[in-house]
Amino acid sequence: SQQGEEDPQALSIQEGENATMNCSYKTSINNLQWYRQNSGRGLVHLILIRSNEREKHSGRLRVTLDTSKKSSSLLITASRAADTASYFCATDLGSQGNLIFGKGTKLSVKP
Amino acid sequence: EAQVTQNPRYLITVTGKKLTVTCSQNMNHEYMSWYRQDPGLGLRQIYYSMNVEVTDKGDVPEGYKVSRKEKRNFPLILESPSPNQTSLYFCASRAGGPNNEQFFGPGTRLTVL
Numbered sequence: 001s002q003q004g005e006e007d008p009q010a011l012s013i014q015e016g017e018n019a020t021m022n023c024s025y026k027t028s029i030n031n032l033q034w035y036r037q038n039s040g041r042g043l044v045h046l047i048l049i050r051s052n053e054r055e056k057h058s059g060r061l062r063v064t065l066d067t068s069k070k071s072s073s074l075l076i077t078a079s080r081a082a083d084t085a086s087y088f089c090a091t092d093l094g095s096q097g098n099l100i101f102g103k104g105t106k107l108s109v110k111p
Numbered sequence: 112e113a114q115v116t117q118n119p120r121y122l123i124t125v126t127g128k129k130l131t132v133t134c135s136q137n138m139n140h141e142y143m144s145w146y147r148q149d150p151g152l153g154l155r156q157i158y159y160s161m162n163v164e165v166t167d168k169g170d171v172p173e174g175y176k177v178s179r180k181e182k183r184n185f186p187l188i189l190e191s192p193s194p195n196q197t198s199l200y201f202c203a204s205r206a207g208g209p210n211n212e213q214f215f216g217p218g219t220r221l222t223v224l
Contacts, residue, residue, distance in 0.1 A: 031210050042115075042201055042215035043154075050210060088154065090213070098144055098169070099205075099213055103153030 004032075004089040004102030012108040019076040021105040023089030024069075030094030032065055032072050037086045037104070046074075046087075081111045113138045115216035117202050123222045124192055132187045132219050134202030140214075141207035143185040144169070145177065147198040148218075154201070160185055162207075192223040 007022045023032070031050045035043040049056045049065045049072065056063045062075040076083055086106045090099040115136045124130055136143065144159040146169075156169030160179040174196055176188040185204075189196060202216040 033212060035213075035215075040199065040218065040220075042217045043203075043213075044215070045212035048210060048212060092210075094209060098142070098156060098159045100156070101146070101154040103151070 004091050004100060006087070006089055006102045006105040008105060009103070010106045010108070012110065013079060015079060015081055015109055015111050017079055017109075019079050019083070019107055019109070021074045021087050021107070023072045023074070023102060025072075025089075025091045026070065027091075027093065029067075030092045032063075033090045033092065033099065034061075034063060034072075034074050035088045035090060035101075037088065039085075043088060076107075079107075079109045081109050083107060084109045113214070115202055115204055115214050117200075117216035117219050119219060120217060121220050123224065125224050126193055127191050130189050130192060130221075132189075132200060132202075132221070134185045134187065134216060135183050136185075136202075136204040136214070137183065138204060138206070138214065139182065140204035141182070142213075143179065143202065143204045144213075145175070145185070145187050146201045146203065147171065147196075148201065149198050157187070157200075192221075194223050197221060197223050 004025045033048045034046045037043045060077045065072045086104040088104045090101045145157040146154045155171045158177040160166045200219045203213045205211045205213040
């Protein structure tokens, strides 16, 4: 069953602009993770935010988590053409070790 | 180098011909999973394993089998492939315990004619 749902499904911006992607989920989580996938390749982990954290930064990435609304957002600042990829959120329910992925947001950054 | 490897990377086969996609990780991870990725459907989990000899069904297990005889290996078996199993498959692993990231293999693109 799909736990996380990303929004929007697709996003097209110009280089230098900020990109914001949202993720909503249904049940309580242990942590939420964001991954990036370049076309047809394996997913790469970007950032993990624990359920007791509200905000986390990593370079140009900023992730927020609102457990009361069961939602998270990923902000990429000063985007670059190389940021073009699909971005997925994944929820870790804390049991049995499996992550549940959403359908992803396809980001296109035009030079 | 820490990695998850899959073989083959590309495979074209015919309906009913048994095949195995191998997956191996060198990080001593307890958890391993198989996903399939289809356009518009995102990543769907097929099977996962919490440790050696412990496996369980994910969201779409029909038509697949797995085994976990060794910690590092987690092969995916299609006993009688059908065209609806044409997809991009990913193996992944992660360490046990909370708050660990998952590492993905490079993917296997399977076409069943």
